[in-house]
Amino acid sequence: MKKKIITRRDFLRVAAMTPLAGALASGLKAREKPSLDKARVVLVRDKNALISFNNPHPEVIRKMLDEAVTTLLGEKDPVDAWRKLIKPSDIVGIKSNVWHYIPTGRVIEQAIKKRVMDAGVPDTRIDISDRRVRRSRVFKAATALINARPARTHHWSGLGTCLKNYVTFVSDIPYYHPDSCADLAKIWYLPQVKGKTRLNILIMLHPLFHGIGPHHFSRNYTWEYNGILVGKDPVAVDATGLRIMQAKRREFFGRERPLQVPAKHIFLADTRHGLGVSDPDRIELIKLGYKEGIFI
């Protein structure tokens, strides 16, 4: 069957609905029948999360991560919660992000690694990487992945998301650039990745909500949100992060100002690729920590 071409007019048809999700859902058939269960996402915020820009407080981060994961898994003890995610026999790749201006960073990487080790995985079977994942011995043999990256606007995909963080698993990155990276979710079905992701962490300590110039970065367009979003469903986590970003942009610019490039890959991951849930009505969002300026 010939693929339906989506035009601007498809968006106009459903302008009264959630534009992208509506248009894409009506125009395309999802790969899998969506689950009726809600996807749980936990947002945890702590005013003391940051010592300074790109310098999170290690103890506070560990506490936030524990609160998020225990809430997500319905466990009281963080190690018990992590044991629900990771088996001692697992080989674990912690997929980080090294973007110079706002990286995942060592504090968060080490907080995750500690809990993976607490779950019984020895150091020798854990690796943390971004650009080396296709060469890393551990990543190549990985049975489990933990995906952690900062949220930021992105020049080509609208938003740098958990979904997008797996782009380094492919050799031909430009192949995924057309139509504002619409089909990034395809990567999640590649053998090195498929079905291995146990946890997605979208770091929102000081997100970049607007980008400028070749480097798509200015400190002027970041803000201290002091949050971390955690979930098993990458699409639900990203869709929630996107709502926060859009709300921040609305506040900052004083008007509705959509991302220059729509982050359609999030919705298409749901409607075209059946990877997860993007509809807020199908996401159970649990909010922990302070509520001031929460935007959601």
Add this chain to the structure above:
Amino acid sequence: MDNCSSKEKKDLGSLLPQEIQGWKAEEKDRSYDPQTIFDYIDGAGEVYRSYNFRELLVRRFKKEGQPEIVIDFFDMASSKDAFGVFTHDLEGEDVSIGQGSTYKGGLLSFWKGPYFVSIYAEEETEETKEVLLNMGEAVASAIQEEGAKPDLIAVLPEDEVDVGMVHYFHNHMILNYHFYVADENILLLDQKTEAVLGTGIKEENEHILLVVRYPETQRAAQAYKSFTEVYMPDAVEPGLVQTEDGLWTAAETKDDLIVIIFNAGSSLLAKEMIKKVEDRMSRR
């Protein structure tokens, strides 16, 4: 002034300063080509590739206790593409450097001749802003040649679009960045097509005017057919349709060009706009 287009590669580093107001250049510059640019900048590398850039030279400047400053100096090989890549992001204050410039949030961008220049401070302060502008002046002065803007811009009527905010580009990805038309390349754009996109306001309504020039007349005809078949299968007359928001889209082709007006307030306005562009085309 001509459309300076050079095949010779210059020593780009000789056009950049070594020190300004205490910010000293690092010992080594770095250089990237269209294949290696993703090693340096993330997805935005695609923008420069889409404008056929030839080389990027990066020089970093440091001063103790101060934010780093980076000059990204792009040899675009032609002034048309230097202008084009500059028009990719026109937001900001015009600071009158080179042949067109903007400053915002610690970032100065300008173009001159076949070069596009971005000077960036990792944190914006009053001092870095002053240094950035001085660096920009220094680089612009070192570039001897000026270049012409693409002649295609001249077909856009000044009274219908904001000429200071016109985007010039080649391909489908950049069109969709500025104005989403379709997920597939229904206008058959590629690196050899030239396109200008302008925005104007008429009767409180913001319309978009797009003109594309193809390498051959036959290609323009094919693109017109492709566009009208996909975008306006319900056209009320050839090349004219009322879209779901009650506004009008009109398209016309002549010789090697296609002109499209999106979001016109009425069919009459859409046709008038097309006619104005056609008149200017015939005067070329």
